[in-house]
Amino acid sequence: MRTILVTGGAGYIGSACVQSLVLAGDRVVVLDNFSTGQRDKVLNEVVVVEGDVSSQITLEKLCREFNFDAVVHFAGKKSVEESENNPYLYFANNVVGSLNLLKAMEDFKIPRIVFSSTAAVYAPSNDYAKLAESSPIGPISVYGTTKCMVEDMIKSFAQAGKIRNFSILRYFNVAGDVGLNYQEKNSKNVFPVLASKLRNEEVFEIFGADYDTRDGTCVRDYIHINDLISGHLSALKNDVNGVYNLGTGIGCSVKELVDTFNDLSMKELKVKVSPRRLGDAPVVVADATLAGNILGWHPKYSLRDMIEDTLRVYG
Numbered sequence: 001m002r003t004i005l006v007t008g009g010a011g012y013i014g015s016a017c018v019q020s021l022v023l024a025g026d027r028v029v030v031l032d033n034f035s036t037g038q039r040d041k042v043l044n045e046v047v048v049v050e051g052d053v054s055s056q057i058t059l060e061k062l063c064r065e066f067n068f069d070a071v072v073h074f075a076g077k078k079s080v081e082e083s084e085n086n087p088y089l090y091f092a093n094n095v096v097g098s099l100n101l102l103k104a105m106e107d108f109k110i111p112r113i114v115f116s117s118t119a120a121v122y123a124p125s126n127d128y129a130k131l132a133e134s135s136p137i138g139p140i141s142v143y144g145t146t147k148c149m150v151e152d153m154i155k156s157f158a159q160a161g162k163i164r165n166f167s168i169l170r171y172f173n174v175a176g177d178v179g180l181n182y183q184e185k186n187s188k189n190v191f192p193v194l195a196s197k198l199r200n201e202e203v204f205e206i207f208g209a210d211y212d213t214r215d216g217t218c219v220r221d222y223i224h225i226n227d228l229i230s231g232h233l234s235a236l237k238n239d240v241n242g243v244y245n246l247g248t249g250i251g252c253s254v255k256e257l258v259d260t261f262n263d264l265s266m267k268e269l270k271v272k273v274s275p276r277r278l279g280d281a282p283v284v285v286a287d288a289t290l291a292g293n294i295l296g297w298h299p300k301y302s303l304r305d306m307i308e309d310t311l312r313v314y315g
Helices: 012-023 056-066 080-085 087-107 142-159 190-200 225-236 254-265 289-293 305-313
Strands: 003-007 027-032 047-050 070-073 112-118 165-171 173-175 203-207 220-222 242-246 250-254 272-274
Touching: 003 012, 003 112, 012 027, 012 225, 027 056, 056 087, 070 087, 070 225, 080 087, 080 112, 087 112, 087 142, 112 142, 112 225, 142 165, 142 225, 165 190, 165 225, 165 254, 173 305, 190 203, 190 250, 190 254, 220 225, 220 305, 225 242, 225 289, 250 254, 254 305
Parallel strands: 003 027, 003 070, 027 047, 070 112, 112 165, 165 242, 173 220, 203 272
Antiparallel strands: 220 250
16 A cells, blocks of 8 residues: 555545545545645545644654655645746745655655646747647746746756656646536636636636637636546556646637536526737647556546536535
């Protein structure tokens, strides 16, 4: 039986991963400060420690108590908008917290980390090609910059022999539910926003309808949280250090997303077209070939599955 530390394990993705690890027979310890995480979404079989990765003392105490085989690192702030308004908070939480965690891994000889990264580390592209792990790096937000910095730190610790194994997973747009009925408060993600607008009969804003795409709206790659979590389980078994995209490789435009929500909810969203937002790329779609080849990972769930889950949870 493996003993695994999951930082941020009470969050939307973290709690889903914890559930899967427990079902797989692992012993799981969650470290979460509950600034946004929800304690009631963590299974009762799990050891829950309230604390923060920014505290070296907390990490040292935890690592002395448990002999961890691996860390799955979700803890961190994730709002692009908030990161621009409060960069200090993002560098302190995402970068310094991760550095503390890596130091604890070195000190207590924890060999393996799986890190929650993001497609926001990539440079904006106007050629509409799918993003591979070799695509140019150039984050345009503080959030993306912090994730890029943590990726570099992990690679450096591994190169110096301080940790043995790492998998950096670059998420695209995550949606759906694993059966926990997890509702993120004040979520900025488009799926919960769409469901809430439908429920409350409010106007949904489309930012830009004049892009050079098939219907003028931005195109994104959406991945079901069940598929995302299966990628983490595969990474925990993988001995090849690397960076892996987790996405479907299928682009869906904002207008297509709205139309599918309308079809499945049998309601009609009120929609308003507004000017483009600064920094929005026309197309962001994954090339996840490497995850398939190295991790043996392939997404199984559809856009329809994600929308049906969202309507059930938020509707």
